[in-house]
Amino acid sequence: MLKIYNTMSQSIEEFKSLHAGEVNMYVCGPTVYNYFHIGNARVFLVFDTIRKYLEYSGYKVKFAQNVTDIDDKIIKKAASEGVLWSAIAEKYTTAYLEDLAKLNVTPADINPKATEEIPAMLALIQNLMDKGIAYVSKNGVYYDVTKFEGYGKLSHQKMDELVEGARVEVDEEKKNPLDFALWKFSKPGEPSWEAPWGAGRPGWHIECSAMSGKHLGATFDIHGGGADLVFPHHENERAQSEAANGVTFVNYWMHVGYLNIRGEKMSKSKGNFAFIRDILNDYMQDKENTANVIRLFILSAHYRGPLDFSNDNMDSVRNGYREIYYTAQRLAQVKAKPAASFVGRDFIKEFKEAMDEDFNTSKAIACVYDCAAAAKTELGKKNIESFVLLGKTMLEMCAVLKITPVLKTIDAQITELAKQIDLLRKEKQYEKADILKKQAAETGYMLEFTAAGTFAIKELK
């Protein structure tokens, strides 16, 4: 039975989908004004893994993730580079999709762009206007938070306390300091869309309400994002949607903890800003397996807790990943059939139990390691069929976590070298054998001569 921590109730709840066997989920996507960084990547990878696990558990998942392609930051960036805002949005939307693909993140079923969903937003704003919840001011259309009874319930803040702590400049045009823009009137030269109240662009929160409602329904199962979105973004989305539709917006709110770099929040001024694109390119020589190491690193801690990114921590994970990677390579070079059963632990069962407990990937990964170790023990005992069974079990778990090692085809040259070395060893011509071994090493392979056979292992670098 799957359990999920719900930010709304601040407790772990049994998961019950709205429609039997189906899960509708929405995760806040990027504002495309730059490449995305390792912190964004954490959110994307966590929810990709959750989605995958839901599917593995038998759910049909409908996954929507927006692309915010109009926003102040985009306009600002465009101005500083002297290009059209749309050029910035297009460039970084493309980059976003490329980087996601390199991380093996499955594309969302629906990738709505803000600029393509303006009509749905206008309809929602009109709905709020009709209900007397929104009002027009000099600068735009605003949401009157005093009209929504449950305001603050998601972030567990009281309105007066929010006001006290507010560091925002008081906007005289707003009725209440907490009121937020649904529609911002454009200034000359700014991008704008026609609207009944005046030309402008959408406020930050409205797109998610409009798009999730349109594609997933007024009520849907899971809404996720980074922890910093709880307030104000998700609080405001909820206020908009529930006030407009009169029904519960989201059943399970999920938030991913912060990713720090060497213990500090990442920021450009501190020079500890890491784009995922750069990590993918620079971290290892083995590009095909870099995404797996990154994902394993991200999943090594529970998704709700903080996670510290550093080279040392990555290296530690990479060294651990080798165990899985090498086991997979040996498995691929063994021709035996799997044993019918393994007397011992039921790794898959343990794995599922871990994941069912609010996606405890840390514990799930421990199952993968234990299984790999058990497989190697069998190999050492020359129980090849048991090794194959356990190796396959390990790969099943890897597939769910999406860390399946990417193997190289071993070219004929290496196979030939291995044969020759084996021959030379039998003839005790060790000096010649060593020369050939060195040759193999130069191509990135190490050759293992074990009781269970000879393996050519591509090193992970």
Added chain:
RNA sequence: GGCGGUGUAGCCAAGUGGUAAGGCACGGGUCUGCAAAACCCUCAUCCAUCGGUUCGAUUCCGAUCGCCGCCUCCA
């Protein structure tokens, strides 16, 4: 000030009312002609501190201290 998170071995990191998963590193060993970034084993009398509840707490409650974050359209 309000709210939230967090403090577990050298490092990363799970977890439980009955005495601590897993990974990395270290150390020892095994296989091997030698060797490996291979394999095996070892590695927290203890879970920030101080109280309380309990037969028993790292796990529950209270307090204290430390670190991080949100309350500024930052995931």
